[in-house]
Amino acid sequence: MRARALMVLGTSSHVGKSLLTAALCRIFAQHGHRVAPFKSQNMSLNSAATIEGLEIGRAQALQAEAAGVAPSVDMNPILIKPSGGNSSQVVVRGKIWGRVTAADYHQRRVEELLPIVRESYNALAAEYDVVILEGAGSPAEINLKQHDIVNMRMAEMADAQCLLVGDIDRGGVFASLLGTLELLEPREREFVRGFAINKFRGDASLLEPGVRMIEDRIQKPCLGVIPYLHSLVLEEEDSLGLPVGAQTQWTSDLDRSPHRRLRIAVIALPSFSNFTDFDSLRSEPSVSVLFCHTAEAIAQADVVIVPGSKQTVDDLLWMRSQGLDAAISEHAQTSLVVGICGGMQMLGETITDPLGMEHDGTVAGLCLLPIQTTMQADKVTRNVKGRMATATLFGQPVTDCQLSGYEIHIGLTSYQSGATHFAVLSSEKGASNTNRDGCVSIDTHVFGTYLHGIFDEDSFRHQFLHAARRFHWLSAPRELHLWKQLREDSLNRLAQAVEDALDMEAIFDWVGLSYKRSAFGSDNHLPEGAAG
Known part of the structure; x- marks a missing residue:
């Protein structure tokens, strides 16, 4: 039986796709479903090693951890590692495949690698109940869409039900949601079942009029508003999350206390x-x-x-x-x-x-x-x-x-x-x-x-x-932390916040599953027998 497919798309990079995918992996796993993450093509200098000694994107390793399964190269068959000089090292199924320019990759190499992407996805779909796909950047990057194998083309290949996510913390969320859908082809828009707003701070009632207006404008439902979550000790997808530049040195009046x-x-x-x-x-x-x-x-x-x-x-x-x-x-x-x-x-x-x-x-x-x-x-x-x-x-x-x-x-x-x-x-x-x-x-x-x-x-x-x-x-x-426990707590807190914020009954229904609110509360954990 082919796995049910749910896809997280974003209006741009760094809107929270990776962590939302991890949260959904954890939620489906907590509800007793075998779930796996998938990102066909990932551009990142953060990578991880699988049990077999192969290289994948670090975000997919985190998502596998959230799902309670071992990371696999099938979860990220193509990893692009920028090398400077407008070229990148391309890692295919965990091993160095070559070094190419951006133009060469998008104009010629993508089609060459598409069968490998399809093979990896089909391998996961045959093994798991649900596959949570993650898009890259925006699906509306019209200069790259012709050879895109990570957004709408992948959604069509997997017959995925898509959730479009916008980041209100960056500003312009309603315009970005509308603009993204307007730039998609009519058949592509059909894959997008609804949208969510991520990283919200403040009074949700003030957002409500805008949500209703954008729902009427794009004829897609809002599945929820996810709050900005502080102090999550979970890795960012890329260097946009790296705190460099805001502070270049410690304050001049440095503390000299032994503590x-x-x-x-x-x-x-x-x-x-x-x-x-x-x-x-x-x-x-x-x-x-x-x-x-x-x-x-x-x-x-x-x-x-x-x-x-x-x-x-x-x-x-x-x-x-x-x-x-x-x-x-x-x-x-x-x-x-x-x-x-x-x-x-x-x-x-x-x-x-x-x-x-x-x-x-x-x-x-x-x-x-x-x-x-x-x-x-x-x-x-x-x-x-x-x-x-x-x-x-x-x-x-x-x-x-x-x-x-x-x-x-x-x-x-x-x-x-x-x-x-x-x-x-x-x-x-x-x-x-x-x-x-x-x-x-x-x-x-x-x-x-x-x-x-x-x-x-x-x-x-x-x-x-x-x-x-x-x-x-x-x-x-005076105090030392237990890192693995902090990560587990953060994954559970993230999953709980997403489950509280989104219409999970609708999302489960999209992939043909029934949803029953879990009784775990903030102490959610994986079902017994799931790998940690």
Whole structure:
């Protein structure tokens, strides 16, 4: 039996499609239905590794988590990762397929990849009761519609019932709803069964006249108004949600109390990838995370983190042009520096790219770690677990050295004689072989690792905060959070808010299912037996 299909479309990017899709996945799962997310084509530098060691968009991994199922490449068969210079790396079914320009992709490659999209969707539709599809950007981007495989063309392929979502927080929501539908073809408008307004703040009664007027104008019902939800610890789809630019440094009258928050500066690289690595740190009450691009912020920080990058050498050269390399090197003499994936490669001695995967030639790194990196054609993508190689961090003793995370990189790193590794890891697929990861500087002020998501492991993050605070003679954290529980609570809160706001009886009816209001309330959970 082919799965019933429900699709979330948006009037533009960043209207909340990804989180609304996650909420609907959680709601259908809570009502006992096997549900899976699907986005045929995703453009994002935030990615995740599946159990098989394949790469998909991070948003689809979150949606699978909300549905209580394991993430699969069928949920996101095409992932586009912008590489600069008007070109992008295209990942197809979890592996690098090629690097193309935007024009070449939209004019020729899309049709070539359409059968793969159809195959992936059909595989999900054969396995699940309901598939929740997510569109991309707006379905009314008329310059791209001819070769669109992620919005209305996908809706027709899946015979999906579509919910159009507008973001009132950005302004102009009624115009965007009307304009989107006006630009669709008559047959496309038939797929849109209704609309919803997202991220509403204030008195809903003031919105009511506008809702009634737009319903009359477009002849589609409003399924509800979803409130703006604060403090959700769930990752954003793209960098539009990254808090960069509003604040460039900490305030001048910095707190000098031993109980103050630990100041962590994350370098906001131009090709910043997997910025979700720091969501768990941002959730901790004893931490102040600042995404920054100034030497002043680096000088004020307790810990500087150089994050992952899609264009490692280009971002290294950008740091050099901004004087950030010198600021980080100076900081490392008396304080703490961490490199994640591409950030670790930048902290090494050299980065060589003989195949021109990202940048031709060899470039000198910051020389804070005794490592050298050579870019290769094959990408390493895998979930891993392991332990720290030593029982100290920043020269401070740690009592729990267990680690977990995922690797997504194309570099092969070699070590100078006598270099100290950061961790010993093995694949979560159960492989018995282990490999060494990362590096620690001789003075222990600096460490690097290939592990994305390393801070999501509660035990390591807590030990990291204890060690960094002890290094700076700060008191121990008064409160520590459990990240996985925070995420689960946020998913349930999101689902509950959406279920309260939308006409779920109508939405369930769209896909031929009956709806009965759940009695779980705010403590919603997945049915027994669903994967977490």
